[in-house]
Amino acid sequence: MFPPIEPYETGLLDVGDGNHVHWEVSGNPGGKPALVVHGGPGSGSSAGTRRFFDPARYRIVLFDQRGCGRSTPSAADPATDMRHNTTEHLIADMERLRVRLGIDRWLLHGGSWGSTLILAYAERHPERVSEIVIAAVTMTRRSDTDWLYRGVGRFFPAEWERFLAGAPGTPPDGDVVGAYARLMEHPDAAVRERAAADWCAWEDAVLSGETKDKFRPYGDRPPAARLAFVRICAHFFAHGAWLEEGVLLREAGRLAGIPGVLIHGRLDLGGPLRTAWELHRAWPGSELIVVEEGGHLATSVTREHVLPALDRFAG
Secondary structure: OOOOOOOOEEEEEEEEOOEEEEEEEEEOOOOEEEEEEOOOOOOOOOHHHHHHOOOOOEEEEEEOOOOOOOOEOOOOOOOOOHHHOOHHHHHHHHHHHHHHOOOOOEEEEEEEHHHHHHHHHHHHOHHHEEEEEEEEEOOOOHHHHHHHHOHHHHOOHHHHHHHHHOOOOOOOOOOHHHHHHHHOOOOOHHHHHHHHHHHHHHHHHHOHHHHOOOOOOOOOOOHHHHHHHHHHHHHHHHOHHHOOOOHHHHOHHHHOOOOEEEEEEOOOOOOOHHHHHHHHHHOOOOEEEEEOOOOOOOOHHHHHHHHHHHHHHOO
C-alpha cells in the first residue's frame, strides 16, 4: 500500500432535506479521478483507503454517505429523519458531488454494501464511470439479506439464537431485520443501544473466522458510530434497499464497455461467491478474481489483487 496521505481539500455538500455530506480529496489534483464508496451501509469512509491509490496518478475522493461518518445530521440522533436516506438519495448525492468537483468521469472502488451502491449508480449513469473495482461483491437482494441475517446462522447456531433473542417475539422464520429496524427507532435510548450491540455481535460472529476474535470490526466502534451504522443498516435492509429484487443483475448489461474487476473471497461466509459469479456472467467484459484464502474483509490477500487493478487503471 502507498504511504499515508492527508486530503488537500474537504467540504460539506448540501444535498437537501437538511443533510450535508462530508467529502475530501487527496492525491494529485490533476490525476485520474477515483471515488471510494464505503460499505455498511452506514460505516463511513476510512482514511486507510486512500493508500490503495498511487497519489501521484490519482485524484482520490472519499465521502461519508448520509447519516454516518462526518456527514450531518447523524443517524445516531433519534431525531434524524430516515425518510430522506435511501439508495435513490445516495445516487443523487454522488452525482451532486461529481458536479461539485468538476469531474466528468471517475473510477469507482468499494466493496460489500459499497458494491451495491456502485452498481446502482453505474447502471443509472454509465457515461460517468470510467472503470469499476469491487472487492466483496454484494447486490443487496432480499435473498442476500436473508442469507446474511438468517441462512448463515447454520454455521453459528448459538450466535444466531442470541441475535434472534435480541428482537423478542420474532419467530425464527420471521422478519428479524425489520424487528431490529423498529428497535432502532424506539424512544428509549437503552433499547436502541442494546439492539445496536446485539446486531454488531452478530456481524462480528459472521466475520469471526477471519478475525480469529482478535478484534471486532463492528462491536469495537465508538458508541455513536455503532448506533448510526446499525440504524442505517436495518433501515436499508428492511426495505430491500429500495431496489426491485434482482434489478442490478438484470440491468448489468448497461455496464458493457466499462472495464470492471470483481474480487471475491471464496471463504466469504456473509456474501457467498455465487453473487460475484452471477454478476460476472451478466456483465460483458468484466473480470472475476477468486481469492482462494480470502473472506469478506479487505485483508492482505485481497489487497494483493485490488492494488494491481487500481494500478492498471491509473493510466
